[in-house]
Amino acid sequence: MFEFKMPKMGESISEATIINWLKKVGDYIEAEETLLEVATDKVDSEVPSPVSGTITEIRFQKDAIVEVGTVLALISPLTHEGGTSKIEDKKEENKNQTIQPSINRQRLSENRQPTTDNRQRITDNFLSPLIISIAQKENLSIEELQQIQGSGAEGRLQKSDVFNYLKNRKYPLKSIPQPTTYNLQPTTFPKPKINFVEGKDRIVEMDRMRKMIADHMVYSKQTSPHVTSYLEVDVTNVVNWRNENKDTFQEKYGEKLTFTPIFIEAVAKAIQDFPLINVSVDENKIIVHNDINIGMATALPTGNLIVSVVKKANKKDITSIAKEVNQLAESARNNKLKPEDIQGSTFTISNVGTFGSLMGTPIINQPEVAILALGIIKKRPEVITTEKGDEIAIRSMMFLSLSFDHRVVDGFLGGSFLKRVGDNLEQFNTSTKL
Structure with a gap:
């Protein structure tokens, strides 16, 4: 029986904490395959098994602090046909092996x-x-x-x-x-006390x-000075067109027709008119992307969001975009997205109206420089101008919120782009065929 011991983790390190076992009792493990992950105050390390065999006993569980040299597990080794163990000569190797730090440990x-x-x-x-x-x-x-x-x-x-x-x-x-x-002076403001009521x-x-989501959001806010502009849009034409075509689309393609492909088309057309919104920042350089790849934030059953990407959206008609949107959304919900489905976005939209929000202040999806939030569509009485003059009519209204990186997108560019997206929605061609 081979005794698998806590290896040395470097000089002056006498103990380590078990983070996770990657195998359980009864599992077979190959030599050099990672058996568990351990941590010290300085490093995280993956610890491989020096032998091939079946795990017969695990003596310490996750979060246990174990001294170097202590037996962690027993492994029944794979033997030659003649019955001689293949790993007798490796016992001393395991006993004296030192795991090199794999990466600096943070927090x-x-x-x-x-x-x-x-x-x-x-x-x-x-x-x-x-x-x-x-x-x-x-x-x-x-x-x-x-x-x-x-x-x-x-x-x-x-x-x-x-x-x-x-x-x-x-x-x-x-x-x-x-x-x-930045060389900022440390704050002298005391950390606010959190009142915690035991039992309640x-x-x-x-x-x-x-x-990780929290870290990414903080990273984005620290990297990009965020500015958010708002625009109210009359999407009555869009709503009427979808209502007239959703049943036909369902019958023809067996899929639902949502508002998302219409939004993506409107954004892609606006980016063509304002290409400097479709950029990334690399230190003092502005990278202007040729392809217009629209990321769409999709809610998962767990409550988290994932951003899948419609590539070259400006070169696709609304039917193609609708099919792709449905396919990506379905794959996201079933955790079947491919790596290429979530890479390379150059601009992101987030439909906060799905959750009933009137508007939002979205955080930029780095390394992009802008993100558009779409609020809920609500019917309201509005003053409109007709051939007879001003009249009050029931219209479908929606707020657009554009957050942009003020390092490279100024108010004129951000506002002009947002207005163009709104114009594209208000002037949607209701004769569009699917």
């Missing part, structure tokens, strides 16, 4: 969160602090992590999976802006996916 205590019951593959069960720290360092979004095929137990992401993905990553990392560092209030720890 260890913050990342040790309890596992939550989440149906998505990217959950506490599959995102280790090591993977999170690599993702933060390499500017990997949650959406990208979600599409990487894990080679660990039950599809779990391992360090090698992430690095292999980065080698073949198509979207250029250089175009992702880095936050500017409760504490809910952020899971790791929510922590």
